[in-house]
Amino acid sequence: MGQMAQKISKVNRGELLKALNEALSEEWLAYYQYWVGALVAKGPSRTSIVAEFTEHANEELDHANQLGQRIIELGGTPVLDPKKWDELARCKYDAPTNDWIMELVKQNLVAERCAIARYQQICEMTFGKDYETFKMSAKILKDEIEHEQEMEDFLADYNAGIEHSGEKIDDPADKK
Ligand SMILES: [Fe+2]
Numbered sequence: 001m002g003q004m005a006q007k008i009s010k011v012n013r014g015e016l017l018k019a020l021n022e023a024l025s026e027e028w029l030a031y032y033q034y035w036v037g038a039l040v041a042k043g044p045s046r047t048s049i050v051a052e053f054t055e056h057a058n059e060e061l062d063h064a065n066q067l068g069q070r071i072i073e074l075g076g077t078p079v080l081d082p083k084k085w086d087e088l089a090r091c092k093y094d095a096p097t098n099d100w101i102m103e104l105v106k107q108n109l110v111a112e113r114c115a116i117a118r119y120q121q122i123c124e125m126t127f128g129k130d131y132e133t134f135k136m137s138a139k140i141l142k143d144e145i146e147h148e149q150e151m152e153d154f155l156a157d158y159n160a161g162i163e164h165s166g167e168k169i170d171d172p173a174d175k176k
């Protein structure tokens with residue numbers, strides 16, 4: 001961290017680096033949660049849900065990249081050993097042993113809610129004290145809020161379908 005950057009920072013650097021490395025570990029786990037889920041998923045609307053999983057996976061990876069860069073700027077070391085991810089992460093990886101797509105949506109929804117709490121925490125920690133980290137965290141928070149909404153929408157769509165189950169959809173061309 002440069003001299004002036006250090007002088008203006010009013011945040012406890014040790015605490016901030018700890019939170020950033022925890023978040024970095026969580027992003028890698030979130031990436032894998034979506035990535036492997038996209039591979040194994042089975043069930044209704046698979047094509048569109050898997051496309052969304054893949055998009056989210058790429059965004060989680062981008063978050064990991066932003067966190068890693070910021071840790072370096074702050075003079076810290078990004079977590080070097082993947083074996084530490086589970087230990088550091090508060091938002092845990094949940095192996096998709098059940099490949100039913102709605103179970104995968106639920107797992108990712110839990111992870112997104114945890115991520116929202118994480119970035120809210122980092123925003124509160126840095127607001128008015130470290131604007132660069134605040135700006136980054138607020139941007140990631142916005143993405144996680146959108147991710148949560150999308151997972152909720154998949155569940156709502158599926159449940160709306162259940163409510164209408166029993167109603168067979170005829171092709172309009174078959175109407176006599
Ligand atoms: Fe993320």
Ligand SMILES: [Fe+2]
Nearest residue numbers: 112115144147
């Ligand atoms: Fe996310």
